[in-house]
Amino acid sequence: MSVAAATPPHLAVRTVPLRDGRDLLDHLPAGAPLAWSHRGDGLVAWGEAARFDWPGEDSGLGAERFTAAAAWLAEAAAKTDVRDGVGLPGTGLVAFGGFTFDGRSAGSSLVIPRVIVGRRADRAWLTTVCDRPGTHPGEILDACTPARPIGPLAWTEGSIPAAAWGEAVTTAVRRIRAGELSKVVLARDVRARAEQDIDIRTLLRRLTRDYPGCYTFSIDGMVGATPELLVRREGGRIGSLVLAGTRARGATPQEDQRLAAELTTSAKDLEEHEYAIESLRAALAPLAEAVETPDRPRLLRLANVQHLASPARAELRPGVSTLDVVAALHPTAAVGGTPTGPAMELIRDLEAMDRGRYAGPVGWIDARGNGEWGIALRCAHISGARARLFAGCGIVAGSTAGAELAEADSKFQVMRQALVD
Numbered sequence: 182m183s184v185a186a187a188t189p190p191h192l193a194v195r196t197v198p199l200r201d202g203r204d205l206l207d208h209l210p211a212g213a214p215l216a217w218s219h220r221g222d223g224l225v226a227w228g229e230a231a232r233f234d235w236p237g238e239d240s241g242l243g244a245e246r247f248t249a250a251a252a253w254l255a256e257a258a259a260k261t262d263v264r265d266g267v268g269l270p271g272t273g274l275v276a277f278g279g280f281t282f283d284g285r286s287a288g289s290s291l292v293i294p295r296v297i298v299g300r301r302a303d304r305a306w307l308t309t310v311c312d313r314p315g316t317h318p319g320e321i322l323d324a325c326t327p328a329r330p331i332g333p334l335a336w337t338e339g340s341i342p343a344a345a346w347g348e349a350v351t352t353a354v355r356r357i358r359a360g361e362l363s364k365v366v367l368a369r370d371v372r373a374r375a376e377q378d379i380d381i382r383t384l385l386r387r388l389t390r391d392y393p394g395c396y397t398f399s400i401d402g403m404v405g406a407t408p409e410l411l412v413r414r415e416g417g418r419i420g421s422l423v424l425a426g427t428r429a430r431g432a433t434p435q436e437d438q439r440l441a442a443e444l445t446t447s448a449k450d451l452e453e454h455e456y457a458i459e460s461l462r463a464a465l466a467p468l469a470e471a472v473e474t475p476d477r478p479r480l481l482r483l484a485n486v487q488h489l490a491s492p493a494r495a496e497l498r499p500g501v502s503t504l505d506v507v508a509a510l511h512p513t514a515a516v517g518g519t520p521t522g523p524a525m526e527l528i529r530d531l532e533a534m535d536r537g538r539y540a541g542p543v544g545w546i547d548a549r550g551n552g553e554w555g556i557a558l559r560c561a562h563i564s565g566a567r568a569r570l571f572a573g574c575g576i577v578a579g580s581t582a583g584a585e586l587a588e589a590d591s592k593f594q595v596m597r598q599a600l601v602d
């Protein structure tokens with residue numbers, strides 16, 4: 182099924198310092214905004230100078246989509262004339278990307294925008310991408326109209342009703358107890374329809390306001406605020422934040438504390454977390470040295486849920502690219518399961534839906550290989566007036582359908598709240 186991606190064009194890229202203290206999102210015109218932001222830093226972008234699309238591969242387990250994307254980007258970089266007056270990660274040639282969860286699905290893409298505005302602490306910059314040196318992209322002048330409210334929404338079930346998904350959880354628990362695998366992450370979707378096209382900038386504003394500690398993203402209609410950092414690369418250093426194990430937030434400080442204590446001492450959740458750490462260490466072993474992970478996970482509190490979280494750091498071996506790391510880490514045990522092969526098969530058997538880019542790598546990369554890639558969680562696919570929301574849960578031998586349905590609901594809350602005026 183694989184086909185060659187379109188050859189990237191010759192481009193001229195200019196980055197200049199920007200003396201503008203505005204919030205990154207204030208720069209975005211309506212339409213199809215690109216964004217990646219975390220605590221006010223990040224990149225927003227619009228327009229499309231070049232694009233890589235991947236149609237899906239036959240086996241679904243390989244890394245073809247990442248390898249093809251890396252080759253396309255390297256070719257684009259070789260054909261680009263760059264004048265970078267700032268020289269930070271995220272300046273010069275930058276591509277935004279979103280990859281499908283399953284290699285068999287179509288929809289993985291990289292986009293080199295026409296205009297990028299970036300911020301890192303007190304430094305901001307503007308990057309423009311043209312077809313010829315000395316020209317300016319028309320998109321730079323796109324009028325920045327105010328973000329619109331979403332308006333009334335009609336909600337419907339997704340691909341699989343709640344009760345049937347609960348049965349899938351029970352089946353997964355049975356297969357885990359029978360020794361077929363240790364853990365599988367099962368996901369479900371719900372759908373909403375607005376009366377007018379959904380203004381993605383409104384969602385981004387609400388997500389950055391409510392989830393400042395998460396990575397807010399918008400790439401080709403996938404919009405969300407993920408707490409899970411797959412890999413951040415700066416020079417030869419990489420970092421990652423492994424999450425697995427979840428409780429809701431309590432309604433009172435006492436209840437919140439009780440749920441946190443339950444999570445940090447739960448054998449089921451610590452086991453689930455350990456699988457995620459082991460899979461990260463195994464995936465990084467051939468690519469990186471000095472992999473450091475903490476002895477015990479920390480508690481990460483978000484507005485809707487609390488997670489067990491472990492920050493990891495490592496030093497990349499020479500010649501290893503960022504997309505090599507993305508390919509090696511994906512799918513982590515936090516979105517696939519353990520072992521990966523049987524978990525992927527069970528997901529295909531039980532979920533009754535194509536995840537598309539939900540739970541796939543999402544982020545940006547520059548021509549020097551710096552970049553930040555998260556896992557597309559707590560997100561929705563927005564297409565015109567339609568939104569499809571996704572949420573998944575790690576299932577282990579001790580899981581129950583009722584608790585997992587409740588956990589999925591607390592994960593849906595991120596995009597539900599972003600969509601409701």
Ligand SMILES: C=C(O[C@H]1C=CC=C(C(=O)O)[C@@H]1O)C(=O)O
Pocket residue numbers: 366368409424425426427488514515516558559571572573574575576592
């Ligand atoms: C699969 C999702 O979350 C993962 C990330 C953190 C904790 C998880 C858990 O505790 O089940 C999930 O593995 C999702 O939000 O859709």
